[in-house]
Amino acid sequence: MSVDGRVSIDLVCDGGRVVEAIVMPPRPIALGPVVRGRPAREVVSVIGSLFSVCGIAQSAASVEAAEAALEIGTDRRTKQARRLLVFAETLREHLLRIGLDTASLAGEPADGKSAHGKTLRRAMALPQRLKQALFPGGNAFVPGVCVGMPGAEAAETAAEASNLTQSVVYEGEKPLGEMDRDAFAGWAMERSTVAARLIAPVLARGWAMIGHPETTNGGNGHFLKEASADTSCLARQAGAPLVRAFLSENGGAGLAARLAARLVEASKLPGQIAGELAALRDVADGSEVPTCEVFRDENGGRFATAFAEAARGRLEHRIVLNDDRIADYAITAPTSIHFAESGIAARSLSALAASRREDLAVQADLLVRAIDPCVGYDVRFG
Numbered sequence: 001m002s003v004d005g006r007v008s009i010d011l012v013c014d015g016g017r018v019v020e021a022i023v024m025p026p027r028p029i030a031l032g033p034v035v036r037g038r039p040a041r042e043v044v045s046v047i048g049s050l051f052s053v054c055g056i057a058q059s060a061a062s063v064e065a066a067e068a069a070l071e072i073g074t075d076r077r078t079k080q081a082r083r084l085l086v087f088a089e090t091l092r093e094h095l096l097r098i099g100l101d102t103a104s105l106a107g108e109p110a111d112g113k114s115a116h117g118k119t120l121r122r123a124m125a126l127p128q129r130l131k132q133a134l135f136p137g138g139n140a141f142v143p144g145v146c147v148g149m150p151g152a153e154a155a156e157t158a159a160e161a162s163n164l165t166q167s168v169v170y171e172g173e174k175p176l177g178e179m180d181r182d183a184f185a186g187w188a189m190e191r192s193t194v195a196a197r198l199i200a201p202v203l204a205r206g207w208a209m210i211g212h213p214e215t216t217n218g219g220n221g222h223f224l225k226e227a228s229a230d231t232s233c234l235a236r237q238a239g240a241p242l243v244r245a246f247l248s249e250n251g252g253a254g255l256a257a258r259l260a261a262r263l264v265e266a267s268k269l270p271g272q273i274a275g276e277l278a279a280l281r282d283v284a285d286g287s288e289v290p291t292c293e294v295f296r297d298e299n300g301g302r303f304a305t306a307f308a309e310a311a312r313g314r315l316e317h318r319i320v321l322n323d324d325r326i327a328d329y330a331i332t333a334p335t336s337i338h339f340a341e342s343g344i345a346a347r348s349l350s351a352l353a354a355s356r357r358e359d360l361a362v363q364a365d366l367l368v369r370a371i372d373p374c375v376g377y378d379v380r381f382g
Contacts, residue, residue: 057310093311177240
């Protein structure tokens with residue numbers, strides 16, 4: 001069973017200008033009818049397998065909500081280890097997105113025989129390697145499970161994460177996020193990493209600010225700012241000087257700001273993984289009260305909501321239990337927010353303009369992938 005959907009995007013154009021972006025997100029994920037009546041532990045243990053991307057983040061949100069609703073005290077070290085796995089998955093997703101976009105825009109082959117493709121294959125393995133190192137012989141997302149003490153394999157995986165990120169994204173003394181626009185452009189033109197070779201043509205073609213939602217009075221110009229909630233890596237990294245350098249005074253973001261946010265977050269994650277791994281060894285065993293609040297209805301049912309900061313944005317899982325069995329289950333994915341009818345994707349796409357339809361198509365694809373849906377998408381021009 002898979003619950004993946006597809007985003008449908010229709011761009012209404014006047015010449016080379018988009019005057020309206022009609023974005024239809026996939027149908028809401030309605031797991032409730034499918035899993036109703038099943039034991040909560042059984043359902044939670046397979047949640048991640050239902051999704052083609054970000055399965056670890058899905059599992060992390062699911063098990064936290066379930067442990068709260070089941071009133072299971074979660075070991076502090078286990079919660080921290082699960083957070084580490086989400087970090088590793090987020091890094092993998094960023095590296096893959098950077099690699100695939102560079103292959104598309106800069107024409108670098110990403111097949112299994114190329115150096116580019118081999119690097120991406122190594123990145124694919126990071127989360128599973130770390131999961132096996134932290135939870136050998138067990139499922140990290142079974143309610144009540146406890147993590148083992150990390151050993152050499154976990155440290156080696158953290159080192160691999162750092163090496164891959166330096167190869168794909170950035171290796172330098174000054175943090176990437178502290179660059180200004182001129183330094184960023186100079187770094188990109190050196191084309192020393194995969195990411196630099198993605199950014200270089202974007203800047204050279206003058207596309208840094210495409211998709212900036214405040215540059216248009218087009219068909220979607222009536223969208224309210226509060227309708228454009230953004231929980232992506234742009235929101236998480238908006239404080240970095242490099243990302244701020246590509247934002248407007250009102251915080252509006254075009255293509256370069258979104259790409260820079262992904263690069264900045266990816267460049268930080270190996271250090272976060274290594275730091276959290278070192279801290280994990282120092283955290284004492286013991287249980288704690290679940291962090292998410294448990295509610296009860298008039299019939300004695302229990303429900304709780306938990307979140308996970310996934311690569312593409314914030315995931316929300318809400319679980320309702322009756323006698324430790326699922327009474328209802330709902331998921332809010334970042335795609336349903338970012339690619340809603342009046343979401344950030346519609347606002348950004350409605351700001352596109354180019355002299356050639358071919359350029360407009362490339363711009364639209366780049367922008368959609370920079371906002372990054374959790375599922376496949378189709379862009380049509382009319």
